[in-house]
Amino acid sequence: MPPVTEIVYLDEFPGPAGTPSRTSPRGDTGARQSDLDRLQRGVLSIGNFDGVHLGHQSLLRRLRSMADELGGPSVAIVFDPHPAEILRPENPPPRLTTLPRRAELMSPLGIDFLLVCRTTQALLNLSPDDFFDRFIVSTLTARGMVEGPNFCFGKDRRGDIAMLRQRCDEQQMHLQIVTAADDGAEMISSSRIRQCLSQSDVASAAAMLGRPHRVSGIVVTGDQRGRKIGFPTANLDQWSTMPPSPGVYSGCVELESGARHPAAIHLGPNPTFETEMKLKFEIHVLDYSGSLYDQILAVDFIDHIRAVHSFASVDDLTAQLKRDVATTRRHYLNWMNR
Ligand SMILES: Cc1cc2nc3c(=O)[nH]c(=O)nc-3n(C[C@H](O)[C@H](O)[C@H](O)COP(=O)(O)O)c2cc1C
């Protein structure tokens, strides 16, 4: 059995040192009731880990090595909702990955637990010292920590690496600060990946993630037009992570059966047919025929093909769709053979 990262939810933040804490599952995400003691005496890394990009991956590998050296579980810790959703609710950053997907991506890196702490105003108000004492020392009894050079903690992000080092030394806790991974130009970060997606640059996003960016959703009924023009498209709804900006993309899909197929993806309105500028998320699955309605599809974005156009005729659109399919196949093969 491959290792699996278990999600544990900590809904109630610990009170003063020594007060017992409680964990509880949130039914919709499949978390299990779990005792906090299984996370204790481990090694920790606190972050958002949104995307589990190449920088996160190298940090999490170090976390695994430290857990092997010191003994105890390796625990990645995130705060949910993202603190920015509480501090700046009018403009929260869109998510790159759901929590279950983050855990899935952490599994092959040997992370034992993804601890999801509910973000509350009380937690955000804790001073760096209180946060360290109550959470890291009393609640989790950590043996070691691994963080990146820009780690901050406590109210207004006032605790920095120098302070963390001092507090870890006092507690005789191991601390490793990893150098930030870069792509030769700049530091790899979730916000840079979001920026690439908002500029349709899914190829650069994939390079920083170490895999294509994924958006999952459920297939709903569309206008029943695609099959008539020879290109049926599964219309996606209820996606919860950030899609790239409108455009036509090459990618691949994973069906519920686990089968993977290349896919030509359309994100945007259908200006050839409609004046309404409603955004649609449509996928033409290559080498597939059959019903996809009500299935959950995972869509991976490999490259940008072109912008959405208003074509003069349906024939012009279908001629372009044929070229899009050929381009998709080429991008898909390049990605597979990279
Ligand atoms: C790869 C791909 C590219 C597309 N590009 C365009 C486009 O540039 N302009 C446009 O009006 N519609 C475009 N479409 C959308 C078609 O108009 C749409 O699939 C069709 O209207 C069927 O919609 P339905 O699934 O709701 O029946 C594209 C679809 C695919 C799969």
Ligand SMILES: Nc1ncnc2c1ncn2[C@@H]1O[C@H](COP(=O)(O)OP(=O)(O)O)[C@@H](O)[C@H]1O
């Ligand atoms: N290769 C394929 N790619 C996408 N959908 C397909 C494919 N083959 C069959 N289908 C089915 O056809 C539906 C799309 O046909 P379409 O006429 O575009 O209908 P709708 O407008 O309801 O999406 C999909 O939801 C799926 O159930």
